Amino acid sequence: MSSTISHRPGSGSEDADALSELAATVEQRLRSTDRLILDLDEELAVLAGLQEFPLGRFLLRNQGLNGYWTSYIFRYEPGTPTESDTEFWLLNRSLLSGARERYHRFRAEIARSITDGAVLASVPCGVMDDLVRQDYGDAPGARLVGIDIDEESLALAVENAKSRGLGDRTDVVLADAWKLGIDSEFDLLVSNGLNMYEPDSGRLVELYRNFARALRPGGRLLLSFLTPPPPPPWEAPERAGEWERYGIAEHDLRRELALFGDIIQAKYLNFVSEADTRAQLAEAGLEVEHVGYSEGGVLPVISAVRPL
Template sequence: MSESDKPKSVAQLLSHQAHSSLSPDELLRFVKERLREAGDLPNATVEAQILLAEELAEFSLGRFLLENRGLNAYWTHQLVTWDSNPEKLRRLGKLERLIFARLPAVLATRERFGIFRQQLQALLRPGIMMASVPCGLMGDLLLLDYSRQPNVWLFGVDLDMQALAGALELAKDRGIADRISLSYENAWSIASLPKVDVITSNGLNVYEPNDDRVVELYTSFHNHLLPGGVLITSFMTPPPILSEKSAWVEAEIDQSLLPLQHLLFSRIIDAKWTCFRTHEQTRAQLEKAGFTGIGFINDRARMFPTVIAHKPL
């Protein structure tokens, strides 16, 4: 990437704010003022909400969420690749431990990441070309086993320069930096990506409220797949409180944590990832973009399903 190709701004990022001019103390004061203006909730007074905000501000992930209202490539990678062991748990505070190890939404996206890797590993063959859009740290592809797969080519596309830098470092750590090509581009208008056999995409649609824009995103993926190519993507299903068509399997979800999860994400963090869709909506959007042979692989809670869609031959 030449200097002229490098972005002057990352304000277009959907997933998280590029930066904040507020100091940590100023940010916390801003959040507290917002919570006071919003008032009490049936299950949480303003004072209780403020205590949670103060607890979030005590650890790195919490501070990032308060400032950015979303996850960047680094923190997404940390959450989906995190594995619990006693030593790790001891180093975490109570709320941080709960987020990493027990929160239903985090468990669902971690399971979703595992499903992605299983499906992608099964598709590997010599000479295959695979792309991750947006790639983040590109763990979905870079953590696969390529020991028996020569001449594989991997492509990463993202609008976050820090994500691209992180993906390159992970590729170096994995010993496959010579197999990847990274580009700073918008997922809706990719110019440099050749037609590939597989595209993997997670997370972008949960930040995009416009259904037509999501169809345009899927159409962009369709256009960059070879005939017979495969798209592996995902979506967030609506919780029962928001939709009678919710697919959630309540028996697989720790119900005691749902009020806290809602309080953290919806009120305190004011998260940007709030674009839920049903299986039926997602199927219709993919079909409108030209995909066929659409199938779903659900996580246990059916909160963050994986979708496998095919471009016709």
């Protein structure tokens, strides 16, 4: 980690009995499933590996990430040794760790929108790295707003802003992103890591309507989304080439799908095509400006404006 937040909340109690019980339930489920990605023994080894480090335990318990752990993954310096092999794999070789590239692209895109006097919002903000880890030297009047449904994340966002000397220009708001009730206040609203937990297209339009309304006319939304991956190469060898742009070896992909699919059953893997995201944003009253992908052509970030 290049820097850390001083305490680690949000993992619930680190109750060893409850974790063993959960692991036993997952093991039971794996044993009674006839279609696993890896051999049962290998799946059980991954399950055991996950219990060895706090991030793994958090994922197992929560089937997703909170602000703190998202920040932990994105701030991690690739290659830094970890105590657990599974954690090293997760932070360096998984598709999840590939999202670090998008986080940096997202921040670079935000940097271009920082102007003096601008009001910049992050929803959901988590610990608010996207807005806080920026240079405001040329924008002394810029104001930052972090909105999240999780009080612990907001407390960390405040701590984060203070540590960067931005405490006096940062406000945090405890709110549900679907019930923002904010009208025409923001010049830029950035949103990473919420839409992918929502499987329902109508609910996504609702979310984007809330964002559109919170923007000033002419204001901009910066949004990441997850596009559908190709089928696994072992199921559709004729499409195996499509995996090249993800930059992941087949054995790592198997481990990824076993870990996040079979074992954790992650809740955030709701995929939406660019065309559907464009349609949802249009329905919410936003005009798409551009969509940027990684060099390989994955992990899009879309920019849309509220018309004047």
